[in-house]
Amino acid sequence: MIVQFSYKAPTSMEQLLSLLGKDGATYKLLAGGTDLLVGIRNGVYAPTQVIDLKKIPGFDLISWDEKGDLVMGPAVTINAMLFDKRVQEHFPLLCACGKDLASYQIRNRATVVGNIVNASPCSDMAPALLCLDARVRIESLQGSREVAIGAFFTGVKRTVLGKGELVSAITIPSSMADKAGVYRKLKRIQGHDLGIVGVAVVNLGKSARVAVSSSAPTPVITPELPLTLGLDKMLKEVEAIIRPISDVRCSKEYRQFMVGEYAKRLWMEVIA
């Protein structure tokens, strides 16, 4: 690493927020580091300060609040989520997406929050979180706010987060528990790979939604679509939300085709 930065590991939210509020330093938050440290190595980021979130008590907790909503702190790793019995039981779609994220070692470090803060179009967790109406809690010295996951992404590698803000938790409403959902990702090999196309479908009882990654500047999701909607109309809705491009991984044409194929396949699987 050519970039020389200082390392800070605050042990309380107050310490953390005051570090974020300081002027001058260009900081980056470190949770799993699987995107950040690659980015620093490749010269994409050049922070003067790296602030580790993992020493703050509670940040690595998966909990259930008084309403029964699932709350995941910013240091909850993908594997911690996958190994959680209650998550496994009630949020199969979260697990389906998590299981396909990178390799085992990466899942030991990579966090759920990091996967959305990184705001990659090919985020694996985003399709599940979009399907499950996740809410993103944002903290700063100025106070806290909450945004719907659908409003969180603003572009490729861009989010609504402003300076001094961090995502302190992701919550999933209890109303989304036990919803059947499936995820499928097109890869170049059978082993770990970024999604060339990722599609998730969730069955909400009377309706369903289709979320897609790697096919637009941000992960996207359809409105609620009635289960009775025919496949062709469903596909029209999906086509309306994607804007695939051609790159070294795949052509626009094939992306478009495969989103449709996977949407059809998963739709039938989930509705059945």
Next chain:
Amino acid sequence: MKIKVTVNAIPYEREIEEHMTLLRFLREGLGLTGTKEGCGAGECGACTVFFNGKTVNSCMVLAAEADGAVIETIEGEATEGMLSALQSSFEKHFAVQCGFCTAGMIMSARELIHHHPHPTAEEIKEGLEGNFCRCTGYEQIVEAILDVTGSFVAKEVLTYV
């Protein structure tokens, strides 16, 4: 900054540069060169070590994060020159060729066996997907793990015609 870290049951206290990775710390700071760098970007798994009981790519961890942590590397796998059962199985099944991926492979295999004491071949492949090996084609590695976990079915090594 100064960190205190336990590596293979030995406590160390060392001054480190704050931007140093755990991999560099282990190799250059402690001379534990059994752990290798294959890509430096978390893709190949050659640098896999245990960090507080969980496998991580040490090229994607800061040494600073390891303050207070317990690290295990390939150098801690054998006991007084005696190979562990896992290492012996790798030896028996020719699961090593150039050897550069071996340390990371052993670490991932140990983590896998911890979670799946009797893994199937598919579970083994799943558990090792983050560890590249360019030499062996993985099959003999899978067999070594099947054998040490008790579900290897012996067969002819080659069909002779």
Next chain:
Amino acid sequence: MYDTLDRSQLKNVGKSAVRLDVKEKLTGEAVYVSDMVLPGMLYAQIKKSPHARARILSIDTSKAEALRGVRAVLTGSELDYRLGLYVVDKYLLAKGEVRHYGEAVAAVAAESLQIAREAVDLIEVTYEVLDPVLNHMDAMKEDAPLVHPDLGSYDYIKAVFTPIPGTNIANLTKLRKGDVEQGFADSAFVVEREYDNPSVQHVPMETHVSIVKWGSGDRVTIYTSAQSPFTVRNLFCRTFSLPFNKVRVIIPYVGGGFGGKAGIHIEPLTACLSKKAGGAPVKFQASREEEFSLLPCRSALTYRIKTGVSEEGKILAQKMEMYWDAGAYADYAVNVTRASGYSASGPYEIPNAWVDAYTVYTNKPYGTAYRGFGHVEFHWGIERHMDLVAKTIGMDPLEFRHLNALRPGSITLTGEKITSHSGDVLACLDAVAKAIGYGKKSKEEKLREKESGLRIGKGIAILQKAPAMPSNTATAAIVKMNGDGTVSVAVGLTDIGQGSTTALAQIVAERLDFRLDQVFVKVEKDTDSDPYDWQTVASKGLIMSGNACILACKDLLQKGYAVASHVLKACVDDLGHDSEAVFVRHDPESRISWPQIALGYAYPDGKAIGGPLIGIGSYIAQGLSNLDKETGQGKPALDWTFGAHGIICEVNPVTGEYTLRKIASAFDVGKVVNPQLLRGQIIGGMLQGLGTAMCEGYIYDGSGHLLNPSFTDNKIPTAKDLPFEVETIAVENAQVDGPYGARGVAEHPMISVAPALGNAIYQAVGADLSHMPIRAEDVWRALHNKQPIDNWITKTPVGSCRSTPVLGSHSPSHALEP
């Protein structure tokens, strides 16, 4: 045969002896160059060209030189050394012009890696960007920019290669056998198509790394992760005009090579940095990204094949044109062209053949040796083409191969006669066909298809390769007896993972009739103390070093017997031995132990005879000749190893996604020396071949920038990419002049995996592919008759920048009545 014994009589050869180097590798003790740190060592970094072709207008190194901790800065203007294995065409640092993206322009040595990196960033280079020539077919055109305008002035090996000054052609290899035009005229069908594949990267897990100390009195010590210590030493000495005995090359454990470390690469530049830094040792290790473009790759190939067949399906004539994309420098590519030229038809008898094989310079990272040495690439074309020909004439591909493959009595392209002990390609083919249930679907397979909606296809492909090496390739072995009766073996062959140390130990134990634990072959190589070996390449190690070991054992025993005959007062011819002692055969009680004579024997009165027992074996390839430059006729092959792959593939007929159910691979290895080591070579090579077949390849934009120099976008197979079932098959038709009948098989498993897959996919869903890798999208495009992707040059995956329209993968093949 140097020693022919029935398999049942062999005690060591043929057994799965445990690897000699395995404990060090399992415990992390094995030291690779990347692990090494020398006292006072400096760290090097390299400034690289961001352009494919540009004139260097100026290089300002003043800021880098002023940085504290920087000990040496070098640019091309200071270094007047050119390097090249066969054509001496490459400066250590670019001079005047950069010729490919990623080329070294300046270099720094500093007290830490970090300082070296900062210093490289501080070097300012101004360029005038020039139009690059990127596609090798474009580079063949008359008005193409010249990558090497001075080609005519370069040194090259004149007996073997033919560069054409004033063009981008670094070499033209020609072969003429019979009358190809008459052959076409006599043919009932003529089938012609073009096949291609991109450049790929070897991906050894340990990237290239060297530590060089240019000591006082020009005594140079090089520690390097390389395959061929003597090639590094000899070419290094030629470049700097140093005597061979002043340069010492040490190779410890090597983290994989696959041909990418066969020649000489970063050692000379690292040495120059050491010299400039006053003789401090300097270490340079390539990053994974640098491995893709600073260091060489495998050449791309465009292969045009025109085949004429008789009514009965017998090949009568074949015209073969190869266009190898050398990239910016010739390196091994010219020899890949030569070796592929004389083997171009694969294991088929072609009565009338015509080959023109060009090596073409382009402004891209350059090609070098890669496992298979061209044969992986051209077998893709040949073995897809044979299926196409069979289909065209309405014959089953297996039957077609049976009709046309080499067999005893066949004459190869270069005029060599195949004999009953050359190896049996049809035995390999039949074995894999049987293993995959070729030509039919089982009940279970039919049920699977019905339930999944997927289509199952079964494909076969055959292969051949001989070592590509000079006709006078030589090696040697030294077997030294220690005072306790154990032996230590030294050879110049490097064990880069293939297991040669273990196999050679087995051969030595067999020949000496010693226990295996009495024999040690060290892994580390040192040109000061190890005997010469040409190179660790070409699958020639087992046969050549094996023979040298046998000769050395014979020599050792002879010397031991000479001493023993004095001591035992017996005729040498009456002596015998076992692992403990030499004895008189008709009086076994009369014996002298090996330890007693190992270092010389002392009589009870103190008088001594003999001396340390050291056996020496020198071996040189015999009967080979240079090929005639006009006709390609001659004897290039020490031995041919034949093989075959059969693949069962399951394909989605809508999306083109596919998975491999089974692969069966068979090779005529002559004699299996170590079954488990052989199996490791077969499966490892097979999966590397599958990487080439399924997903690997360089992707450039229209300006020649490499877009995927990392594991993020250059995927290689993982454990999950292994076919569900793998079967490895050995055929044993002994090689008469091989050690215990063995022949080499290290490269072969990688060859013809891709066409077996292509043929299986075609069989499953009718997607007829002529370019690899075969990505799901390629299958989908073929299925839907869409324009194939040609993104190896262009940035946009769709759209071609080919120079001339050629038959695309999905156009109907020519099936012309002559």
